[in-house]
Structure formats: C-alpha cells, structure tokens
Amino acid sequence: MNAEQAGYQAIDRICDYHVTLRDRPVLSQVEPGYLRKALPSSAPTEGEDFQLIADDYQKYIIPGLTHWQHPSFFAYFPTSSTFEGILAELYASSTSNPGFNWSVSPACTELEAVVMDWIAQLLGLDESFYNISEVGGGIIQTSASESVLVATVAARSRYIREHPQVAMEKLVLYTTTQTHSLGKKAGLVLGLKVRALGVTAQDDFALRGDTLKVALEEDMNAGFHPFILIGTVGTTSSGAVDRLDEIADVAKHYPFLWLHVDAAWAGVAFVCPEYREAYQLPAINSYVDSFCTSFYKWGLIQFDGSCLWVRHRKHLTDALDVTPEFLRSKHGNAGTAIDYRNWQLGLGKRFRSLKFWFVLRARGVKGLQKYISDCIKLNTKFAQSIYESELFSVVTKPSLAMTVFRLAPKSLPQLRTSELNTLNRAFYARLAARNDIAITQTDLNGVFCIRMVIGAEQTLESDVERVLALTKYEAMILLKNQWEGIGGRRGRKTDVVPFHSH
C-alpha cells in the first residue's frame, strides 16, 4: 500500500479506536512475555508491506496496551489526550528536527517561547515567569522528573558558586515524605543526599513552615547545606498541597534555598481562577524560583511535555551552557533568540510546543476550563458518595479530581489500623483483579488506601456511578466471604448479587 493509503488507514483506525474505547477491557489481559513469544527473534531481511505491519499493530500491540484514555481508567493522571494533539504530533514528526537552538529550526524555538507565555497567562503566573520578561522564562521539558532535575542542577550550581568551599556530600535536597518519587530519583541521579520532611494526617499531608524551619536549623547546625526544597501542589498519593505561604515566610530568611514547586497534575487547575488561592498560586507568584506543571497529566496534551518556568533564566544557563564551535550560529551569538539547549539536560528536543498550540487553540481557554471543572465535579460527586457510605470513608480531604478512601465498614467500628490495612489490601486485590476498571493503591503514613483519580475525557457521570457500585459490590463480597469473623468479631451478614460491567 502507498503512503497516503497507509496514512488514511491509520487515521481511520485511530478514530475507530477512540470510538470503541469504552467497549474494551481497560487493563491489558496479556501475560509477561506474550509479545516476545509472538514476534520473530530478528528483523526481517527484506522489507515488508505496510499493510502487514499495520495489521500486526492491531493484532499484537493493541491487546497489550492499558488504555489510559478509557472512561474507566482511574489509576493515574491519565495523560488526557485529544485528537488535535495527536495531529500536532503527526505534523511535528513529519518535519523531524532536534530544535536545539534557534537557527536549526526557528519556528520550534519561537513557538515554544510563545505558547509558554500563553500558558503562564492562562494559569495566572506572575509576569516575571514570562519569556517576554527576558529575565525569567518557560520551557517544555520531557517530564516532571526532568523539570525537577533541571531545577536541582540550577539550584546546586547557584549554591556552589555562592559557597565554593562546600563539599557535595554536605548538600541536602529537601522533599517531604509525600513528594513524588522524582525527588528521591533526583537525589540518586545527582548523587545528593535527600531528606524527606515529615507531614501529618492532621495537616492533610501538607508540609508546614515550622517543619521546614526546624529541619533547616538542625541540618545547618550539623554542618549540612540544604539548598533546594521541592514543594508540591497536589501530591501523587493524596493531592496534598504544601503550605507554600508558610514555607515562603520561612524561606525568605534562608535566601540560598531554592524553592521548586512540582504541581505536575494539579497545577493545570489554575486555568480555573477559583482554585488559585486555595492551591497556593499567590505564594508561587510571590516567591518560588521554579514552577512545573505537566499538561500531559491533566491538560488534554498527550505524553510527553512538562512546563517548567523559572524566575531567572540566568540560573539555568549559568548551570547548563556548553557551546562548542560547531553549534555557534549567528543568531545564537547575537543573543537575540533563546537557545533552549542551555535550559535542559540534553541537546535536542522534539517540537512539542505544536501540540500545546493546536490544543489551546482548538479548545480555547473556556474549553480547557470546562474540562477541568467537569473532572472536579465528577470527583466531588464521587467523594460525596464515599462520605455518605456505610462501607467506605475518605482517608484525607479530597483534592480537585482525586479521592483517597478506604474500606472501613461502619458495622465494624472496632477495627484497628493494622486490621483495616489487611482488609483493604484484600479489597484492593479484588479491584486489581478486574479488567473493567483501573484504580490504584497508596500508603499514607501507614494507612493503606485506595486512590481514585478522574481525568479521561470520555468519563461520564454513569462511569463514576458504576465505580461506586462496583467497589461496593467487591467490598460486600469480601466482607461476606472472608471477613465475617475478623479478629473474632462478627460483621453483619450481607447478601450480594454478581456485578457485571455493563
């Protein structure tokens, strides 16, 4: 088949895929090793017709995918995806270039600089973060992990320049116990000590200013040098929001401490002005050094593409600028255009700004606001049902589109934490064994929890109602079969009927 036929077929099949998504099992049913068994052990000697390859994609690859855009995918922030974004990636890959400086493809650098300002404005970020400020600026990184790495390298570089005598072994990167694993990984990658500051259930797992202050004094008295804090707006486990207002009040007395805010999924909610104050935008605007939110999490852009803004671009280029002769260009030397290679870890970068441009234009500000609001409304409804339930209870305050809850039957008020954990592990095992829902577990200071997030654009109110019915069904089966005699105590006998997906 020729190129155009293969292209039309791909478009048709992708449209079909999205239309039929609801009818597929959300989780793949394959066993480890399924694909190696199915495929030849080496590349073919002669080229094959594209029709065969395209058909093998349907036959071997699709069944091995977990469908992250499925209306019953509630496991992670779901890399919400749009057709406009898919087409942008198609156009971008068709003129492939590594965009490492202005002159190797001016449109790539310029569009990135422009859309990052659009998004900064959309989120209500302070103008000091805009690229047009020529002091701060925004860049699209691969992922939130890379954004944190870049911020940490810039912070370390700034700190070492100001304190050249300090040994690397004495540097400390602060996270909290609820920070995404990217904090710990940045420590591993950079070979730096990481200290996870404690948070409590009473504070809804948010870092408080006093905790930071105590840690700083402790570490500095012990000869350590804390140089960066990774704060979070919307932790992965529970959507906790660090008290950046208090943290800024403390940190201003320790101006060497770089404040990076990771708002990977929750930050996108700033498109709706009503969430800005509660989710700490004022403190971000008035104080932090760098801020990251990943539109592939919850912004209708497919993976990858994480937005990082810094207050002073100079800290990035001071840390990362390597310009060998063969990369010097007339424009780069003149300093009239951003050379994004000096704002990131690698040299090349894909033309990711195109999908932001396409999606922001296709949906408009109102379209993005509506999407975010709809997710939050669905989650509010879900959380309300959990609050009212006889079987479940929330573990911490629901956050935007995330609810963390557990099975805690009001009929069994006497269960201790360890017993409830055992009960919930068994409950989660039942949910995880199903193929018609994807939902995850987490642990909050020793409490085993179930974690539900809502972000797929196809998710309807009826899908959320189904989750409620399904979790209730699995809980009742569990209580009936295994847990009637828990700890010698007897639960109420319950009658259950089989639960079917549709």
Next chain:
Amino acid sequence: MNAEQAGYQAIDRICDYHVTLRDRPVLSQVEPGYLRKALPSSAPTEGEDFQLIADDYQKYIIPGLTHWQHPSFFAYFPTSSTFEGILAELYASSTSNPGFNWSVSPACTELEAVVMDWIAQLLGLDESFYNISEVGGGIIQTSASESVLVATVAARSRYIREHPQVAMEKLVLYTTTQTHSLGKKAGLVLGLKVRALGVTAQDDFALRGDTLKVALEEDMNAGFHPFILIGTVGTTSSGAVDRLDEIADVAKHYPFLWLHVDAAWAGVAFVCPEYREAYQLPAINSYVDSFCTSFYKWGLIQFDGSCLWVRHRKHLTDALDVTPEFLRSKHGNAGTAIDYRNWQLGLGKRFRSLKFWFVLRARGVKGLQKYISDCIKLNTKFAQSIYESELFSVVTKPSLAMTVFRLAPKSLPQLRTSELNTLNRAFYARLAARNDIAITQTDLNGVFCIRMVIGAEQTLESDVERVLALTKYEAMILLKNQWEGIGGRRGRKTDVVPFHSH
C-alpha cells in the same frame, strides 16, 4: 471540520511537503521574533475550527523550519526520517501512556525489549548486551546526551559503592577534546570534574591507549579518581574513531574505569558488516560497559530515540531504582518483566519502540544496509573530488558519510594556518549566507574547517555534484573579490559567473 477530515488533510499535506521538499529553501528565511509578531499574545477564549489551525501551521510554522530532510541539508546528521516512522509516531501518540513499567502498558515494555534485541543483532553486538541475556540489556533513551548521563550515573554509583570514602570533588569523567558537548554537559549536570584528553591530527583525532594510561597515572597520583571514559566512534566534528582496542588493553588494568562508547551517528553503520572492524566493534563487544547509537541520527528513525546497551543491567537498577508504594504492581514485584523506569532518568517514556519496529520491518535489514551504503558512496565521491581539487583539501581522513575540508588553494601554498583560518571563516560566511544549502563549520585543533555530512534520503548524486560546484563558485568569488592580495601575495585572477541553485 471533523476528526477524519482533519486527519486526511494532515496526511495529504505531509505527503505534499515531502514531495515538494526539494523546491524549498533548505534554511528558513525568517528573522528572530517573526512568530511572536505574527501570533496573538494569548490563547483564544473560545475554541477555533481546526481548518484555521491547520492553515496557520502552513502559513506560520512551515516557513520557520529548517528542513532537515531536504536533499541539500548537509549540516548535521540529519535525523533521517521515513513515512513508516511518522505513522508509528501517529499510532503511538494515539494511545498515549507513559509506559514506566510493564503493567501500565505491557506492549510498550515488551516491544522495546524485543526491538532492542533485533537492533543489537543487526549491529553485530555481543549477546551479553541482549535483553534475553537477562544480565545485560538495551533501552531506548531520548537522546545520546541522556544515554551518556545514564551511563555516567551508573558508573559513578558503582564507583562510589566500591570506594565509599571518595569525595565527589575527586571524581573525574574522561572525554577527549573531540567528544561531543554531551560529555562536558554530563559533567555540568552531575557536578563532576571533566578532563578532556588530548588527541592529535596525526592520529586522525582518535584517542590512543597511551594517552589514557598517562592521564590515569597522573590523576591517580594527584589523588583524583577517574571513573568513566566516554569514548567515541565517529566524533561530531570529524568522524574520528577512538582506538578502543588500545583503550581496552589499558583499561583492563583499571577495572574500576567504566567504558562508555558514544557512537551516536556512526554506530548505525555496523548494520553493514564491512565497517565493523575498522570502526572498533570487536573492542566494543569484548570490553565496553555501555554502548550508544542514535537511530534518529542516521538510522531512518526520526528524532527522538537513542539506543543504549549495557553489559550489566544491575548497574543501572542499583543506581536508579526508586519504587514507591503506588507504583508497585504484581508484575513489577514478581520481577518477570523489565521496569524500564529504573534504567533511565525520568519516570515516564513515550512508546518509541513502535517506530523502530515499523521501520525495521518496512525496510528490512537489506533496506537499511542500502541506505547506509548509499550515503557512504555519495560521501566517498564527494571526498574524492576534494582530494582532486585545486581549491580544497581534506583536513582529516573522511569518515563514513562525513568529510571535513577547507579552502586551501594550491595556487596559494604559502598561506599559514592563521591566514587559512581567516580565509575559511570568510568562505564559510558565504556558504552560511546561502539558503539553498546547509553545511557547518568546525574547529580541529586550531584549524577552522568546513564540515559536510550526507544522510537525507532524498539526496542524489546530482545534489552532491551541486555542492561541489557551489563551494567552488563561492571560493572563487571570495578569492577574486577579497583575497587576491592576501598577505601581500597575489593569487591567480579568476573569472566567475553567477551560481544558481537549479
């Protein structure tokens, strides 16, 4: 317009783009700031019709691109691109997921493990690098920069585990003066000292074993701890090939030294068995710890996607494994499938193996071999003409598809290096001012050179002949107008007629 219409239109326009590529200026003609002037300063409030967006892409973006697949693009390894690869990216982005472990999308992990074995076999890599070895293995990283970072982190982690008392400030990363800027950047990112070992023109800019041995002894006697050497097969500037055979002979006496080989563009040539020995595959197979080649440079895969193989996957996971509760899955815990997140810097990864699978199948081993051979043949022809030219001379031995040369008229044998450099800077300025060719400069131990690489699939013998004619024309104009009286010496008077692209 609806999704299918928008998709068909994108396919049509992409096909048109590639068919008409030859008629476009290879370099963009825009001035810095062109796009910001053309676009609104914020995202639209209401969504816009996709037709308008698609038309704006043609109107504003295409003219701002440098066309890396253009038949007259000879500037960098040109991110060779194929329609099959574009369709693979299209399919991959349509089921967007961050593929960070087996269970979040089994097909992504499994296909990556399989195609990395296909490619290892295709290149003639030792079986200890295969994923099926369960000891070594291969992973697709974003870029060669990321591959080097990952290798360096693994090497540092291994070294520090074996030498826990060593301060980070005493660690040294070895490159050569010809190593790609990724070496220096790895040092900046990781905060480590970098020492660039010297190479000479006599050795064709290749690192020799003795140079390494002397450096190791010097540094160790001075209390430093060299822990990794980044060797290169095919340097960016001149295609130099470090003497890995000699290096391995030295390094085996210093077993703590990690040997990483960056063969970003040249490594793909191993698909043709006739280049394996001269380009050091035997030493790679018998000794090195990690090896990288980037198919987006010269392997018909568009950017991004760099292949990294390690001899011991354990060194990656020892350095990079962070597994929080919410990412634990039944398969990850059972250890039956690779969790690629522990082999890379970030957590998520795009489904890049799909484009390798599509392209390897569509072209077959023979198709890829033919593409590489054709590029090398064209370059051999180009280099031969330079050798025979009265105007130009090669600066170092041509390497695969790269020739580094300079203007050095046989009529002006008395010019010193500094004068030749001035002459060649002026010559390069003339080439860089043209929009019908993209070619780059470089510096080899103080010698200013012009650097020509051949990789675009549309490049024909007639395009190479045109470059020869065009460079000759520009050189003659230059010599006539500006250089007749260089250093008080008089060149021959030459008559030149205007040179037109087509």
